[in-house]
Structure formats: C-alpha cells, structure tokens
Amino acid sequence: MEIERVQDISSSSLHTEAIPLEFIRSEKEQPAITTFRGPVPAIPVVDLSDPDEESVARAVVKASEEWGIFQVVNHGIPTELIKRLQEVGRTFFELPSAEKESVAKPVDAKDIEGYGTKLQKEVEGKKAWVDHLFHRIWPPSCVNYSFWPKNPPEYREVNEEYALHVKKLSETLLGILSEGLGLRREALREGLGGDLAEYMMKINYYPPCPRPDLALGVPAHTDLSGITLLVPNEVPGLQVFKDDHWFDAEYIPSAVIVHIGDQILRLSNGRYKNVLHRTTVDKDRTRMSWPVFLEPHREMIVGPLPELISDDNPPKYKPFAFKDYSYRKLNKLPLD
Numbered sequence: 001m002e003i004e005r006v007q008d009i010s011s012s013s014l015h016t017e018a019i020p021l022e023f024i025r026s027e028k029e030q031p032a033i034t035t036f037r038g039p040v041p042a043i044p045v046v047d048l049s050d051p052d053e054e055s056v057a058r059a060v061v062k063a064s065e066e067w068g069i070f071q072v073v074n075h076g077i078p079t080e081l082i083k084r085l086q087e088v089g090r091t092f093f094e095l096p097s098a099e100k101e102s103v104a105k106p107v108d109a110k111d112i113e114g115y116g117t118k119l120q121k122e123v124e125g126k127k128a129w130v131d132h133l134f135h136r137i138w139p140p141s142c143v144n145y146s147f148w149p150k151n152p153p154e155y156r157e158v159n160e161e162y163a164l165h166v167k168k169l170s171e172t173l174l175g176i177l178s179e180g181l182g183l184r185r186e187a188l189r190e191g192l193g194g195d196l197a198e199y200m201m202k203i204n205y206y207p208p209c210p211r212p213d214l215a216l217g218v219p220a221h222t223d224l225s226g227i228t229l230l231v232p233n234e235v236p237g238l239q240v241f242k243d244d245h246w247f248d249a250e251y252i253p254s255a256v257i258v259h260i261g262d263q264i265l266r267l268s269n270g271r272y273k274n275v276l277h278r279t280t281v282d283k284d285r286t287r288m289s290w291p292v293f294l295e296p297h298r299e300m301i302v303g304p305l306p307e308l309i310s311d312d313n314p315p316k317y318k319p320f321a322f323k324d325y326s327y328r329k330l331n332k333l334p335l336d
C-alpha cells in the first residue's frame, strides 16, 4: 500500500478550509490555544566570531544549562553553502512523487533513512503535518547513497560539503560544553563515540495547511541526539517550551539553531537541558528545516560520564545502548 504524503494532502485541501480529522490536535496541543502571546523571551544568541573566547564559552554553557537551545551567528558555515543546501533540498521536494518515492524508506525497514512521513508512534492517533527525508552524511563509512536524492545532480556535492562544516562546528561546541563541565575538550565527543558518532541529516517539509490553528508540524519532543544543528527557511514555526509556556523562536537569517538533545543531557548527568520543542505550520507558505542530528553509533552505550559522578552527584540516568534508547523512545516505552 502506498503511504499517503502530507504534501499530497496539502495540495488537495488547498481550496478548502478543512483538514482531515486525524490532523486536528486536542485542545491541550492546538497552537492557537497553547501559544504564549505576551512578551516573548528571546532564545540566547551566541556570536562565535567574538574574539573574547571566554565570554563565548560562558554564553554557550549558560544557554545550554538554562534553555537547551541557542542560535549561533558567525559560525563559520558559509551563508552561500546554506543557501545551496536549502535550494537542493527544496528542489528535491518539488519533484514529482515518483522521484521522491525512489528514495522512500522501505516499509519494513528498521532504520529511519529515506523519504518518509510518520516518524514515531502517534499519540491518540494524531498525525503530524510534515514529510521528511533522512540520510546519514558522516562518517563516510555510514553513508548510504541509495537514500540520497539523485536530483538535483548537485545534491550530493552540496551535502558532502555541508557535512564537513557541520562536523567542525559541532566539535567546537562540544569542546566548549565539555570544558563547561570541568572536563577535557574531548570528553563529550568521546562520550558520543568519537569518530564512530554519526551525523544524520533530516529535511522537514511542512506544506501549507488550511488550519494552522489546529494542526502541528512536529509535535512536542526532545531530540534523541547528542546535539542538533538546524537551519530553517524563512517561514517561522519553531516553538520552544520554557517556564511552562510555548514561545515562538525568532528567525535569524543565516543563524544555526543548536538544540541540546537527550544524549548530552544524560552524559552531563542533567547539567545541560534537552530542550522541549515543536513546530507550527503556515496557512500559505511551505516551511522547511534542515536539522543535522549528531548521534552515537547504535551500539554505543551512553550514560552519565563517570568523571562527573560522586557521592554528591549520583547518576540520574541509566546507561542505554543508543539503539535501545531510540527504540524505546520512538515507541513511547518507559526509560529510566
């Protein structure tokens, strides 16, 4: 059976005011009801080109302790490359269905790579207004080009170049975060498996939605990753949960949005927060985003770093092989 894509549902509901019932969220989740409309605290912004390295480090550490999310500007990834990454991704999603289905995730696949729609078990049977594409981009031994679009032809070259930049920026941030814990620069990188850690590219494609007040793109979650480095297009939609409210994230052109994920929360024994976030959709415009998830290898066991543990700071989290952690989380099974 063919999987129904949200992009096709969107096209066929463009001239109506209605969306299928399974996309209508409960009142507890509907963005029109649950988005905070007062003065919005800004997600911290870190300028990596600031020559005062200590002040940069303090800002990264504070944002990760208090928010679990921050935006980085002057991060060293060329704006031109980000534009090309977005262009090749958008071109792919605008190709005819058959072309996209040629890199679809196989129905019986255990892994998440490929073009897909549903990612995790749906709570209360509610569907997310988003299609996606996943493929690993680093290390080369993990790359499976059969899930990379062949069209547009520059897709591969652009993603390979982006992988090198994302890796460099992630390692800089992990170094700062490690030192913020009083550890060696390499501690968190090694905790995620060192050279075996994997970089998973995801493209989210949120087509126009006639009822953005009722539906959600990606529902509330924390990322499974260690950290996530994301670039969005210009259509707003990311929301962050802080101090009991859902806030809209500001769109800063060319910024990279960094999310602290579950594995850094666990490695740091709770010092760094895994940010709870979700996305809304737009009535007329397509929103897209390109998160790259830096994840441990599937067999890698991740738990609080032993250097951090003492009688005063007992472990708050159980160690899990990443494959077991992901399986349990995506299937909404208990953890810890």
Ligand SMILES: O=C(O)CCC(=O)C(=O)O
Residues within 6 Å of the ligand: 202, 204, 218, 223, 230, 232, 237, 238, 277, 278, 279, 288, 289, 291
């Ligand atoms: O589209 C976004 O800004 C966020 C997407 C997201 O949270 C995810 O794919 O995990």
Ligand SMILES: [Fe+2]
Residues within 6 Å of the ligand: 221, 222, 223, 277
């Ligand atoms: Fe996320």
